[in-house]
Amino acid sequence: MERESGGRVSEPVYRLKELRKLAWAIAAGFAVSGLLILFTIGVITGSITSGLAIAIVTLGLIILTAAIFMDVLWEGWGVQLFSVITLVIVMLLILNIIFGRQVMP
Amino acid sequence: MAHRILQIKRWLFTTNHKDVGILYLVTSLYFFIIAGTLALLFRIQLSVPENDFLSAAKFNQAVTNHGLLMVFWFLSPLAFAFANYFVPIQLGAKDMAFPRLNALSYWLLLFGGLLVLAGFFVPGGTADFGWTAYAPLNTETFTPNPGANLTAFGLLMLIASVTVGTVNFLVTIFQLRAKGYKFLGLPMFTWGIFFTVLMMLWAFPSLQAALTLLAVDRILGATIFEAPKAGLIWDHLFWFFGHPEVYIVLFPGLALALDMISVFSRRPLFGRKVMIGALAAAAALSFGVYAHHMFMTGIDLSYLKIHMLTTELISVPFGIITILAIISMLGGAIRLTTPMLFAIGSIAVFIIGGFSGVFNSNPVLDIANRGSYWVVAHFHYVMVGAALFALLGGLYYWFPKMTGRMYNETLGKIHFIISFIGFNLLYFPMFFLIDMPRRIFTYPEWTGWGPLNFMATIGGFIFGLSHLIMFANLLYSLRHGPLADKNPWGAWSYEWMIDSPPSEFNFEGIPIVQGNRLTIAMADGAVTSMESHGNHLSPWPLLISLGPFLFLLGLGLWIAEAVFSLPLMLVGAIVFLYAVYGWFRDDFHERFKFEEPPEYKERWPFTNIHRVKLGMYFFLLGDAVFFAGLLGTYVFMRLEAGNTLPGLITHNILLGLLAVLLMLWSSVFMYVAARAAKLGNKTLALAGISLSIILALSYLVVTGFDWLAVFSAGFTLSDPAIASSATTALSHAIHLIAGLAVAAYLALKVWIRGFTGHVPETIDSLSLYWAFLAVVSIAIFTITYVF
Ligand code: HEM
Ligand SMILES: [Cu+2]
Numbered sequence: 001m002e003r004e005s006g007g008r009v010s011e012p013v014y015r016l017k018e019l020r021k022l023a024w025a026i027a028a029g030f031a032v033s034g035l036l037i038l039f040t041i042g043v044i045t046g047s048i049t050s051g052l053a054i055a056i057v058t059l060g061l062i063i064l065t066a067a068i069f070m071d072v073l074w075e076g077w078g079v080q081l082f083s084v085i086t087l088v089i090v091m092l093l094i095l096n097i098i099f100g101r102q103v104m105p
Numbered sequence: 106m107a108h109r110i111l112q113i114k115r116w117l118f119t120t121n122h123k124d125v126g127i128l129y130l131v132t133s134l135y136f137f138i139i140a141g142t143l144a145l146l147f148r149i150q151l152s153v154p155e156n157d158f159l160s161a162a163k164f165n166q167a168v169t170n171h172g173l174l175m176v177f178w179f180l181s182p183l184a185f186a187f188a189n190y191f192v193p194i195q196l197g198a199k200d201m202a203f204p205r206l207n208a209l210s211y212w213l214l215l216f217g218g219l220l221v222l223a224g225f226f227v228p229g230g231t232a233d234f235g236w237t238a239y240a241p242l243n244t245e246t247f248t249p250n251p252g253a254n255l256t257a258f259g260l261l262m263l264i265a266s267v268t269v270g271t272v273n274f275l276v277t278i279f280q281l282r283a284k285g286y287k288f289l290g291l292p293m294f295t296w297g298i299f300f301t302v303l304m305m306l307w308a309f310p311s312l313q314a315a316l317t318l319l320a321v322d323r324i325l326g327a328t329i330f331e332a333p334k335a336g337l338i339w340d341h342l343f344w345f346f347g348h349p350e351v352y353i354v355l356f357p358g359l360a361l362a363l364d365m366i367s368v369f370s371r372r373p374l375f376g377r378k379v380m381i382g383a384l385a386a387a388a389a390l391s392f393g394v395y396a397h398h399m400f401m402t403g404i405d406l407s408y409l410k411i412h413m414l415t416t417e418l419i420s421v422p423f424g425i426i427t428i429l430a431i432i433s434m435l436g437g438a439i440r441l442t443t444p445m446l447f448a449i450g451s452i453a454v455f456i457i458g459g460f461s462g463v464f465n466s467n468p469v470l471d472i473a474n475r476g477s478y479w480v481v482a483h484f485h486y487v488m489v490g491a492a493l494f495a496l497l498g499g500l501y502y503w504f505p506k507m508t509g510r511m512y513n514e515t516l517g518k519i520h521f522i523i524s525f526i527g528f529n530l531l532y533f534p535m536f537f538l539i540d541m542p543r544r545i546f547t548y549p550e551w552t553g554w555g556p557l558n559f560m561a562t563i564g565g566f567i568f569g570l571s572h573l574i575m576f577a578n579l580l581y582s583l584r585h586g587p588l589a590d591k592n593p594w595g596a597w598s599y600e601w602m603i604d605s606p607p608s609e610f611n612f613e614g615i616p617i618v619q620g621n622r623l624t625i626a627m628a629d630g631a632v633t634s635m636e637s638h639g640n641h642l643s644p645w646p647l648l649i650s651l652g653p654f655l656f657l658l659g660l661g662l663w664i665a666e667a668v669f670s671l672p673l674m675l676v677g678a679i680v681f682l683y684a685v686y687g688w689f690r691d692d693f694h695e696r697f698k699f700e701e702p703p704e705y706k707e708r709w710p711f712t713n714i715h716r717v718k719l720g721m722y723f724f725l726l727g728d729a730v731f732f733a734g735l736l737g738t739y740v741f742m743r744l745e746a747g748n749t750l751p752g753l754i755t756h757n758i759l760l761g762l763l764a765v766l767l768m769l770w771s772s773v774f775m776y777v778a779a780r781a782a783k784l785g786n787k788t789l790a791l792a793g794i795s796l797s798i799i800l801a802l803s804y805l806v807v808t809g810f811d812w813l814a815v816f817s818a819g820f821t822l823s824d825p826a827i828a829s830s831a832t833t834a835l836s837h838a839i840h841l842i843a844g845l846a847v848a849a850y851l852a853l854k855v856w857i858r859g860f861t862g863h864v865p866e867t868i869d870s871l872s873l874y875w876a877f878l879a880v881v882s883i884a885i886f887t888i889t890y891v892f
Contacts, residue, residue, distance in 0.1 A: 021776075086729050
């Protein structure tokens with residue numbers, strides 16, 4: 001089987017790394033599910049109403065999910081840097097849309 | 106005869122980066138001629154007051170398509186012709202990271218352009234809303250022209266082409282540099298392409314979001330861009346893309362001009378690292394200045410001030426680059442060859458264009474100039490003057506390398522002089538037409554605009570026809586020019602170290618960089634890698650693009666109620682499905698192997714990531730902007746469009762929760778499958794993929810059910826909030842369905858063949874894609890089901 005290039009890591013270390021990622025992903029699956037359920041309860045009971053609260057929850061959940069399931073946590077600083085730049089650009093677009101609105105007809 | 110057929114097959118099925126580069130070159134020049142002819146037509150119309158050479162409708166269609174074709178199908182593809190041909194060689198690579206995807210980029214580009222051209226032949230006319238396609242002008246109500254649908258489809262195919270190409274170039278530049286080749290040592294041209302593709306990565310998806318929404322309007326009868334104030338959301342999505350786009354057009358040419366200046370001044374660029382930094386700064390700033398195209402829309406003033414400030418900042422890096430370029434020349438032994446003349450001309454013109462831009466950046470001044478020919482002059486000075494002159498210089502510069510023959514130097518210089526005069530005669534008068542509005546098709550005598558316009562038209566013809574000299578020169582020299590040796594200019598980037606034209610794999614052995622020198626090593630590994638290079642032909646990139654072309658052509662004609670539209674769509678769909686099947690079948694038998702051994706490559710900072718996974722990362726990072734654009738539109742509609750209702754009322758939040766949980770766990774199982782594949786556990790991998798597929802299908806069912814409920818409750822696409830969230834959900838579903846096809850195929854392959862080739866890496870990349878879709882579904886839930 002082809003190893004990620006270079007083949008520098010030894011077999012047991014490699015196995016351990018994959019297993020650790022697996023454990024984290026399953027734990028995160030439950031954690032994110034729980035948070036989504038809590039959020040829904042919050043919305044239904046009317047304790048989460050403001051746009052700001054929704055925005056913060058959205059951002060938090062997105063970052064958490066991407067960090068773990070998209071391997072951003074595990075892939076080294078190159079991927080992390082590009083992910084952060086993307087987050088900044090996405091925020092830039094959204095904030096521009098929200099704040100660049102018409103005040104005069 | 107057999108030879109002929111072989112030649113045709115080679116050009117249709119090629120995946121070699123140099124062949125693809127030539128295809129890009131020929132195609133871009135073809136569109137140059139068409140778009141240029143359109144320009145001459147409307148210049149004739151404008152040459153004298155009260156002219157009736159073109160009707161208003163014809164005039165608007167000509168201007169619109171001139172702009173679109175020049176920017177998207179000529180300038181950028183010309184730059185990418187060179188990029189395809191030379192970036193891999195300058196990196197010390199044998200091809201792009203994904204040769205078949207490279208061919209796919211080309212065919213998508215070509216067929217997208219053909220769709221735009223087809224728009225002209227649809228009864229009722231084609232797009233006439235300007236290259237910016239401002240809303241609500243772009244909607245069915247204001248532009249019923251059926252051809253406009255084909256324009257929108259063509260642009261979507263172009264975006265697909267750009268997306269694939271962007272990913273390919275990024276992985277190539279990051280992972281295929283010759284061993285020992287540090288980033289900072291790369292030639293300016295490759296640096297320019299690097300920043301260009303980075304801007305493309307994050308800018309184009311915003312246009313994609315805008316066009317997707319427009320397509321939903323035009324095809325499914327929604328009215329997103331006719332909602333109150335919706336013109337502004339188009340502005341945001343378009344210019345978030347559009348401003349980076351103008352730098353996307355500029356950067357390759359600018360960087361190439363710098364390389365040529367260095368070569369023909371016989372000295373390294375002065376302050377090279379500073380220039381690279383300046384390019385980086387300009388690229389970064391380009392995402393934060395775009396509201397300077399929206400000064401007149403009446404938006405929030407303190408918001409505008411930020412963009413005005415950043416706009417003025419952006420002239421700093423460009424100022425630095427031009428000053429350093431001039432200093433570089435001053436100290437050198439300048440040879441005024443044709444490429445050098447074009448390079449100097451490009452920089453000179455860029456200074457004028459840049460200055461005029463700075464005036465535009467001041468809202469007070471700009472309100473006076475807004476929408477006038479001053480702006481037309483500004484952007485043609487930068488786009489045509491700076492970018493095109495440099496690229497034409499590049500055509501002369503690289504002609505000997507691509508063909509093995511020299512062009513005629515005297516004719517080249519004559520071309521430069523005439524085109525330079527024609528160019529200035531064409532655009533300089535427009536700076537004085539500061540009170541003449543853009544986009545009017547004629548003007549009365551008393552305005553006094555006649556003489557300047559007449560001058561511009563004369564200049565236009567001189568400029569346009571001057572290129573015939575170039576075409577004649579290059580076509581003649583192609584056969585009869587004197588043979589060129591390896592390095593006629595005494596240049597030092599690596600394309601000049603190899604044959605003219607280069608051999609199929611550029612380097613016979615393993616290119617390695619030591620110090621600043623390229624050496625070719627003959628290690629054992631090289632032999633096997635050459636063998637696996639064997640097959641450079643594949644019919645699937647062509648067919649995979651032909652299918653959507655036929656389908657979209659049929660769809661456009663169907664909306665126009667033309668005959669033969671349905672069979673066309675059917676044939677298109679069949680061709681597409683067959684080609685996808687063919688591609689998968691090749692992959693199944695691992696027929697198309699192309700990979701340089703990673704050990705011989707410089708891959709910093711992605712040393713340990715497989716190229717497929719890295720490509721997937723880049724694709725998804727761009728895709729994030731696409732979904733952000735769609736969700737941003739939803740938020741905008743909720744805030745601005747008057748009587749829309751919160752998602753909490755229109756949707757069933759519990760169904761939404763169920764759906765997002767299904768999607769999340771589908772992603773968890775795909776992640777498990779990827780880990781299992783990496784560890785070589787076939788049973789667990791298959792179980793993971795299967796469970797993932799089942800949960801994803803359930804997600805689609807639940808979501809579909811929820812939307813059915815929304816529509817049966819009486820909501821329709823004429824509600825802009827509903828329409829934009831439905832577009833988001835639909836886009837997500839289409840992503841997922843494409844993913845499901847790949848997942849099913851991979852499961853089949855693992856089941857029958859086990860973990861051959863780089864299957865584990867592909868599953869890992871697929872799990873990345875799945876995770877991204879889970880992230881998007883969370884955002885869809887928390888925003889469109891609640892807010
Ligand atoms: C050096 C700094 C530059 C500044 C400060 C600048 C500023 C501006 C501003 C403020 C406008 C809006 C004018 C208006 O619509 O009233 C504008 C338009 C434009 N600029 Fe620039 N610009 C610069 C460089 C460039 C470059 C390098 C390019 C392309 C290679 C470019 C391409 C364009 C285009 C295409 C438009 C017109 C878009 C349209 O409305 O169709 N600009 N520029
Ligand atoms: Cu701009």
